[in-house]
Every structure is written in C-alpha cells, then in structure tokens.
Amino acid sequence: MKNNERKQGRGKKVFKEKEGNPGLQGETEKELDHKGAGIIEDQKRAEMICTWMDGTGPEADIVINSRMQLARNIKGIPFPCLATEEQREKVFSLLEKIFKEQQERFSAYSLINLSGLSPIKRQVLTEKQLISLLMVREPEYSALLLSPDEVMGILVNEEDHLLLQALLPGLQLEKAWEAVSCHDDYLEEVIDYAFCEELGYLTACPTKVGTGLRASALLHLPALVITGQINRILSAVGQVGLAVEGIYGEGSQMTGRLFQISNQVTLGQTEEEIWRNLYGVINKLINQERAAREQLLNAGREKLADRAGRAYGILKHARLLGFQEAMQLISDVRLGVEMGMVDNIPLKTLNELLVLIRSGCLQNLKEKTLSHYERDLERSVQIQKCLP
Amino acid sequence: MICQKCAKGNANVHLTKIVNGEKTEYFLCEVCARAQGDFELSFDEEFPLHQFFSDILEIIPPGGTEKLPREASEGLQCTSCGLTYAQFMQIGRLGCDSCYRIFSPGLHSLIRRLHGNQKHIGKVPARAGSSLKLKKEVERMRSEMQKKIYEEDFEGAAKLRDEIRQLEDQVFTGGEGLEE
Ligand SMILES: [Zn+2]
Numbered sequence: 001m002k003n004n005e006r007k008q009g010r011g012k013k014v015f016k017e018k019e020g021n022p023g024l025q026g027e028t029e030k031e032l033d034h035k036g037a038g039i040i041e042d043q044k045r046a047e048m049i050c051t052w053m054d055g056t057g058p059e060a061d062i063v064i065n066s067r068m069q070l071a072r073n074i075k076g077i078p079f080p081c082l083a084t085e086e087q088r089e090k091v092f093s094l095l096e097k098i099f100k101e102q103q104e105r106f107s108a109y110s111l112i113n114l115s116g117l118s119p120i121k122r123q124v125l126t127e128k129q130l131i132s133l134l135m136v137r138e139p140e141y142s143a144l145l146l147s148p149d150e151v152m153g154i155l156v157n158e159e160d161h162l163l164l165q166a167l168l169p170g171l172q173l174e175k176a177w178e179a180v181s182c183h184d185d186y187l188e189e190v191i192d193y194a195f196c197e198e199l200g201y202l203t204a205c206p207t208k209v210g211t212g213l214r215a216s217a218l219l220h221l222p223a224l225v226i227t228g229q230i231n232r233i234l235s236a237v238g239q240v241g242l243a244v245e246g247i248y249g250e251g252s253q254m255t256g257r258l259f260q261i262s263n264q265v266t267l268g269q270t271e272e273e274i275w276r277n278l279y280g281v282i283n284k285l286i287n288q289e290r291a292a293r294e295q296l297l298n299a300g301r302e303k304l305a306d307r308a309g310r311a312y313g314i315l316k317h318a319r320l321l322g323f324q325e326a327m328q329l330i331s332d333v334r335l336g337v338e339m340g341m342v343d344n345i346p347l348k349t350l351n352e353l354l355v356l357i358r359s360g361c362l363q364n365l366k367e368k369t370l371s372h373y374e375r376d377l378e379r380s381v382q383i384q385k386c387l388p
Numbered sequence: 389m390i391c392q393k394c395a396k397g398n399a400n401v402h403l404t405k406i407v408n409g410e411k412t413e414y415f416l417c418e419v420c421a422r423a424q425g426d427f428e429l430s431f432d433e434e435f436p437l438h439q440f441f442s443d444i445l446e447i448i449p450p451g452g453t454e455k456l457p458r459e460a461s462e463g464l465q466c467t468s469c470g471l472t473y474a475q476f477m478q479i480g481r482l483g484c485d486s487c488y489r490i491f492s493p494g495l496h497s498l499i500r501r502l503h504g505n506q507k508h509i510g511k512v513p514a515r516a517g518s519s520l521k522l523k524k525e526v527e528r529m530r531s532e533m534q535k536k537i538y539e540e541d542f543e544g545a546a547k548l549r550d551e552i553r554q555l556e557d558q559v560f561t562g563g564e565g566l567e568e
C-alpha cells in the first residue's frame with residue numbers, strides 16, 4: 001500500500017510540473033513527458049529491488065540469498081485450502097487487527113492486500129520471492145505484511161494461515177532463523193496456534209508438520225556445472241534429506257546455473273538442527289564449487305575471461321534476449337565477477353537483473369501486457385540500462 | 389521427446405526436482421513451460437504432491453506387518469472440516485487440525501515415511517506450558533546423552549545425566565511430574 005502511495009505521489013509531481021508551465025508546448029512538452037516517464041520507470045525499477053539482492057553477506061560470491069519460512073495455523077479454523085470465505089476473512093482480519101494495534105512493533109511495515117493488486121503486481125512479488133505462486137492464483141483474503149527493508153514478511157492465507165518468512169543476502173541462515181523465530185514468539189502471545197505435543201505445529205501439508213520450518217538458500221554453481229560434476233553432487237545432496245531444485249533448459253543446461261537447496265524433513269529434529277544441517281551441506285557445496293573454479297582457472301584463465309567477456313558483449317549489444325539465454329549469459333558474466341576477472345560490475349546489479357528481466361517485472365515497468373517478442377525486446381533494453 | 393503436458397510440442401525444457409534422492413523429471417515444450425505461470429525461475433512452484441506421496445505410499449516397509457498409509461485410514465472423513473481421507477490422498481493437503489487426529493492411523497504412517505520420525509522435538513508455544521517445554525528439553529538431552537555414550541564420550545554423557553536430573557527436579561518441584 002505504501003508503495004502505491006509513493007508511486008502516485010511521484011506521478012502527481014510530474015503532472016503538476018506540466019500544469020505549472022502552461023507556456024510549454026510542442027517538442028518541449030513531449031520531452032517533459034519523456035522525462036516524466038523516465039522518472040516513473042526509475043522509480044518502478046527501484047521498487048523491484050530489495051535487500052536480498054544486495055550482493056553482500058557471507059559467501060555472497062556463491063550464495064545469493066538465504067530464506068527461512070515458518071508455517072503456522074490458527075487453532076480451530078480450517079486451513080486456507082478448505083476454509084470458507086468468511087473463515088479466510090477471519091484470519092485476514094485477525095492479522096490486520098494485530099498489525100493496527102501493535103504500531104510499535106510493526107510501525108514501518110506495510111500490509112499489502114493481495115486481491116487489491118493487479119495480477120502483474122502480484123507476479124512481481126513472486127519474482128522478488130516475497131510471495132508464492134499460490135497467492136498469485138488465489139489472492140482472496142491473502143495478504144503480505146512486509147517490513148520496510150523487505151527482509152521480513154508474514155504471508156496470510158497462503159497454504160497455511162500464516163507463513164513467517166525472512167529473506168537475507170548471502171549465507172545467513174542463523175540470522176534469518178532469529179528473525180522468523182522472534183516474530184513467531186510474538187504472534188504466539190496473541191494467537192492460539194494449531195499445535196499438538198506429539199506432532200508439533202500442524203500444517204496443511206504433512207510434509208511440513210512438526211517444526212513447520214523450511215530453510216533454503218539459492219546458490220550459483222557455475223563451475224560445478226561447467227566441469228560436469230553437478231549431477232553427481234546434487235544427487236548426493238538429495239540423499240541427506242535435502243531437496244535441490246534446478247531448472248534445465250535445452251541441452252540440459254540449467255537456467256542461470258542456479259540451485260535452490262532446502263530441508264525436507266521437518267519432524268524429529270529441532271529447528272537449529274535443521275538449519276545447521278543445511279548450513280553444513282551448503283558449506284560443502286561451496287568448497288566443491290571453489291575447487292571446481294580453481295580447476296577451471298588452472299585449465300586456462302584466459303578461457304574464463306573470454307567466456308565472461310563474450311557474454312558481456314552479447315548482453316550489452318543484443319536487441320532480443322530470451323529469458324533462458326539472458327540467464328545463461330548473466331551467469332557467465334557473474335562467474336567472471338566472482339573470480340575477480342571483471343571488476344566494474346557489482347554483484348548487486350547482477351542480482352537485481354535476475355528479477356528485473358522476468359516477465360512480471362518487465363510488464364510492470366511498461367504498465368501493460370507484453371507479447372513474447374516485446375518481452376525479449378524490453379529485456380535487452382533493461383539489461384543495457386543496468387549494466388555499466 | 390514429446391511434451392508431457394500437451395503431448396504435441398517438442399519437450400526441450402527439462403525440470404528436475406530431487407527429493408530425498410528421488411528424482412522427478414518433467415519434460416515440457418517451451419509453450420507449456422511458459423504457460424506454467426511463467427516458469428522462469430519459479431522455485432516456489434510445488435509440483436502435485438500426490439505424485440510425491442504415491443512413491444512413498446506404495447513401498448511396503450521391511451517386516452511388512454504395517455498397513456500401507458493408503459489403506460490404513462480408508463473411508464474415514466473428518467467430522468470437523470468434512471475432508472475425506474481419499475480426498476486428502478488426492479490433493480495432498482489436510483483440511484484442518486482435527487484431520488490429524490481423525491486420519492491418524494494412515495496419516496501417522498505416512499508422516500513416519502516422510503520424515504523418518506513421528507515425534508516433534510522442536511519449538512513449543514510458550515503458553516503451552518513451561519512443563520511441556522522442560523519435558524521436551526529433557527527428551528532432547530536424553531537422546532544427546534545416548535549419542536555421547538555411543539561415541540564413547542562418557543564424561544560428556546555423565547555431565548548430561550546430571551543436568552537431566554536437575555531439570556527433572558525442576559519439573560517435579562513445579563508440581564507437574566513427568567510420566568515415568
Ligand atoms: Zn507442451
């Protein structure tokens with residue numbers, strides 16, 4: 001909501017500028033319009049950026065972000081998928097009430113009513129990893145209570161009544177855990193959770209019962225992919241109660257060589273055991289990725305620099321870029337940056353691009369639905385604007 | 389290869405999900421992949437869970453006396469939210485907190501298969517009573533102690549044993565005894 005106000009404010013300002021200069025006409029007015037559109041676009045671009053894209057935090061050259069999600073339900077109310085409209089509304093109003101009454105705690109937070117947003121705006125929120133696709137499809141009485149830095153979010157009427165989420169740059173599982181746990185402690189003072197001694201926190205999906213905790217991190221593992229070790233390593237990760245999700249494109253090349261790694265077991269371990277176990281595995285992956293980077297470096301430093309340079313050239317000059325291709329090229333440039341071969345591109349810019357070049361964000365920037373061709377066109381425009 | 393969804397296009401998009409070493413693969417054409425709510429980077433997209441369940445459900449555990457989770461609660465319906473067990477197996481979601489109690493035979497067996505465990509040892513709502521919290525802590529320390537004994541760290545185990553005694557005393561003086 002706050003974002004909307006801010007944007008409207010900007011819009012008005014531009015409009016006033018025009019009104020205040022009635023003498024302007026012809027080319028000048030057009031130019032002003034153009035400038036106004038530019039300002040609005042800058043503002044919109046800024047809204048798509050949040051803290052996890054900072055490129056800071058431990059191991060930021062491999063770990064893009066860390067996420068912690070804690071699922072909670074309210075005692076006596078059916079879970080969102082079976083709840084009636086009134087029951088969903090009840091959950092929503094309860095959170096709204098807590099938000100309004102506890103101004104001290106939630107002072108700068110914004111409560112975003114998802115059904116009040118356009119589908120494109122909702123898509124932007126999923127692309128920023130702030131809400132799930134489920135909430136894009138079923139936004140009725142769904143809401144997001146979001147901290148001003150967009151690190152902490154409480155999702156209302158997602159798969160469970162409440163999903164407490166923290167999203168931080170780099171490998172910061174412990175800090176993310178502390179953030180969600182402290183919000184959980186607080187909410188628990190005022191809400192009766194669905195809880196039983198034996199099974200712990202009761203969730204809509206039995207895969208989350210117990211702690212209700214899903215910890216995850218997004219990793220960039222280009223050297224393991226290039227050296228062909230990734231499949232072996234990922235299936236090993238799969239053996240220890242963790243899940244890996246990667247998206248493959250043509251020729252088995254992963255999109256952007258990014259992997260989301262998360263815990264699957266939520267019962268029979270303490271929360272700390274869960275994220276420490278994940279942390280341990282991620283550290284092993286980091287070491288293996290570093291070793292593979294070393295291997296590539298020994299095989300020919302210039303080869304790597306060449307790969308990054310070529311990718312940069314295409315990103316900078318291509319006119320039509322598909323999502324898959326762009327992700328691949330960004331990964332190539334990123335590897336160059338992470339290995340210190342490219343020094344003028346901040347990781348922050350590359351992280352922002354991961355989100356900015358997605359279709360929801362592109363359409364939000366242009367404020368209209370774009371055809372596939374138009375997206376590819378706009379994607380290259382945005383990449384050229386953002387890359388130094 | 390042909391797209392799994394429309395069975396027309398050429399499946400040149402390949403999605404993989406690995407859960408507990410089980411690899412599930414999806415082959416889609418680019419059109420279907422895009423239609424999939426713009427699958428670009430959609431790490432949040434959960435694939436239908438009944439597929440995931442079904443793998444686990446059909447494996448008869450060693451020993452073989454236990455009923456399959458699919459059968460153990462067959463025909464049950466939650467009196468609170470109206471969800472039937474068959475519906476649950478289809479959508480992979482429970483309807484309310486009572487479902488856990490009502491579907492317990494099959495559901496608990498399923499949960500054990502999913503998590504390799506069926507006892508919560510994590511966080512407890514503070515208001516659920518401090519004695520419950522202490523009890524959980526004692527349980528956790530006991531298993532820790534067992535681990536220490538197994539690792540032949542007897543000194544550490546003895547230290548834990550003393551700490552456990554202290555905690556148990558606290559529970560008793562608090563008026564709420566541990567069962568045992
Ligand atoms: Zn298809």
Ligand SMILES: [Zn+2]
Nearest residue numbers: 466469484487
């Ligand atoms: Zn029920």
